[in-house]
Amino acid sequence: MNFESLQVGQRLHQIDKGVITTAHIMRWSAAVENFHRIHYDAPFAIQHDGLPGVLINGSWKQHVLVQLVKDALAPSGWLWRLKFRYRKMDVAGDALRAIADMVEKREAGGFGFVTLKIALIDQLDRVSTEGHAIGVLPLAGGPPVPYPFRADPAWSTQIGFPQDA
Amino acid sequence: MSEPAQAKADPAALAAWVGREGEPKRSTATLDRETIRRFVQAIMDRDPVYFDDTHAATSRYQTLVAPPLFPVHAFRTAADAPDPLVSVQLDPNADATAGNDGVYFGLPPIEHPFIRLLNGGNEIEFYRCLALGERCVARARYANVQLKEGRSGTMLMVDIETEFRTEAGDLLLINRQTLIWR
Numbered sequence: 001m002n003f004e005s006l007q008v009g010q011r012l013h014q015i016d017k018g019v020i021t022t023a024h025i026m027r028w029s030a031a032v033e034n035f036h037r038i039h040y041d042a043p044f045a046i047q048h049d050g051l052p053g054v055l056i057n058g059s060w061k062q063h064v065l066v067q068l069v070k071d072a073l074a075p076s077g078w079l080w081r082l083k084f085r086y087r088k089m090d091v092a093g094d095a096l097r098a099i100a101d102m103v104e105k106r107e108a109g110g111f112g113f114v115t116l117k118i119a120l121i122d123q124l125d126r127v128s129t130e131g132h133a134i135g136v137l138p139l140a141g142g143p144p145v146p147y148p149f150r151a152d153p154a155w156s157t158q159i160g161f162p163q164d165a
Numbered sequence: 166m167s168e169p170a171q172a173k174a175d176p177a178a179l180a181a182w183v184g185r186e187g188e189p190k191r192s193t194a195t196l197d198r199e200t201i202r203r204f205v206q207a208i209m210d211r212d213p214v215y216f217d218d219t220h221a222a223t224s225r226y227q228t229l230v231a232p233p234l235f236p237v238h239a240f241r242t243a244a245d246a247p248d249p250l251v252s253v254q255l256d257p258n259a260d261a262t263a264g265n266d267g268v269y270f271g272l273p274p275i276e277h278p279f280i281r282l283l284n285g286g287n288e289i290e291f292y293r294c295l296a297l298g299e300r301c302v303a304r305a306r307y308a309n310v311q312l313k314e315g316r317s318g319t320m321l322m323v324d325i326e327t328e329f330r331t332e333a334g335d336l337l338l339i340n341r342q343t344l345i346w347r
Contacts, residue, residue, distance in 0.1 A: 017209060024207075031207040032238045035250060035261040048258060058284060059238070059267070063208040066234045066291075071212070075224070078291070079233065085286035131286070147225040148293035148335060 001077050003112030003137040008102050012116060013072035016097045017064060019123075020056050025092055028060045053091030061090070061129050065118055068098040069133040072116065077137040078145045083161050084118065084131030095123040100133065103162065109152050111145060112137040113159050132161045173278040174321065179310050186306040187271035191332070192239035195300045201231050208232065230294035236301045236329040236337050240266060268342060270305040270327050277346060279321050285343030292336045300332050308341060321346040 006012070022040065029039045037044040038055045045051045062084070069079045090096060097120070104115035113136055120129040136145050194200075198216075205215045213220040214230055221229045231239075242249055242264050249264025295301050309324035323344040329337040 024209075028207040031203045033241050034265065034267075036265070037253075037261050044260070049260075060208065062287065063210070063232060063234055066232060067208060067210045067212075070233060074212075081288070081290050083286070083288040086284055149291065151290070151292075 001073055001075070001137055002140070003105070003114070004140050006102055006105055006114060006137075008105060010102050011099060012102050012114075013068055013100045014097060015064065015068050015071070017095075019093060019095045020090070022054050022092045025054060025056055025060075028057055032059065034059070051091070052089065053093065056090040056092065056094065056096070058086055058129075061086075061096075061120055064096070064098050064120060065129065065131070065133075068100050068118060069116060069135060072100045073114075073135045073137065076145065077114075077135050078147070078149050079133060080136050080149060080151065081134040081161070082118075082131065083133075084129055086129050088126060088128045090120075090122060090128045094128075096128070097121055103132070106159070107139065108155060108158055110139065110142055112139050113155075115159075115162065134159060134161070174312055174319065176312055179275065179277065179312065179321065182275050182307045182310045184306065184308075185272070186304065187269070187273070190240060190271040190303045190305075192236070192301045192303075193241040193243055195298055196231055196235075196239070196295050198229065198297065201229060201235075201297070204235060204238070205232060226294060226296065229297040231296075233291045233294055233338065234289065236295050236303070237267065237327075237340060239295070239301050240270065240303065268325065268344070270303040270325075272305045272307065272325065275307070275310065275321075275323065277321055279346035281347045283345040283347070285322065285345040287343070288341040290339045292338060293331075295331065295337055301329050301337060302332055304328050304330075315347075317347065 025039050038049050042054050045054050100116045100118050103117045106113050116133045118133050119127050121127055138144050201215050214224050252259040252263035253261050305325055305327040308326040311322055313320050313322050326341045328339050
């Protein structure tokens with residue numbers, strides 16, 4: 001990953017998760033011990049809660065967005081900030097992909113900062129979750145991004161999310 | 166007809182919750198390989214820093230780690246806690262969320278008359294990943310609590326800010342979650 005070569009407007013990364021079935025939802029729910037019936041009990045989800053189907057966990061979708069940006073910036077960059085909102089529900093049978101597009105780049109404090117527009121999109125191109133991420137990259141010939149990451153307090157005011165985030 | 170929820174909401178009482186902190190909450194267990202394996206298989210992330218010791222040793226992490234947002238899910242039902250699934254044995258309409266505390270992290274719930282909860286989104290800052298053998302501690306506080314007028318009437322907006330640190334005090338991440346009650 002080379003900060004200098006990145007272009008505003010480019011698709012930085014995409015992850016295709018494919019069709020998310022009830023088995024995938026069950027695997028996630030079991031991994032985090034979430035027993036909420038809307039994630040495996042179709043009659044409960046549809047008839048009791050009035051949902052369109054067995055719901056894909058919002059918590060699972062968060063991790064897909066984190067993976068998207070982490071991988072987009074690997075290995076030298078760091079996902080510093082992430083902001084997102086859920087726009088619609090996804091249910092078992094939906095095919096999900098995550099995209100990250102470059103919307104801004106700037107330098108501050110000896111590092112390169114990229115702002116990415118991120119989204120989860122289903123098989124009908126409907127956006128279910130969207131937001132922005134801010135990543136930090138080393139500059140050519142500059143120091144590596146520190147780990148653990150340390151943010152200069154000034155960066156939080158200098159480098160914010162776009163207004164529509 | 167029952168009184169609308171907004172008529173019963175007391176703005177001053179709600180504002181008094183702002184700044185209130187919960188007790189620090191320790192994760193159920195130290196991070197182990199099996200927990201990482203099940204977790205990353207479930208999110209379908211094959212990054213070798215999660216399972217390949219040799220690769221992880223030469224990475225920035227220097228050891229196996231969990232995904233950046235894992236600490237939010239490191240708080241499970243303790244072995245000596247009441248069985249949360251008793252709720253569905255007692256009530257066929259129970260949703261089986263009893264015992265879940267993935268939002269409040271020990272904060273006392275706010276008393277209010279609203280019924281329907283929506284997730285208003287998250288804003289997260291990442292600083293470090295939880296490493297193999299480490300345990301994390303969450304500390305939550307009410308960052309903002311206010312009534313707001315929306316298209317469908319009055320809403321209660323609640324921002325919960327939770328800091329996750331290692332037991333040694335290293336900052337892992339800060340999660341700000343907005344809850345919208347209608």
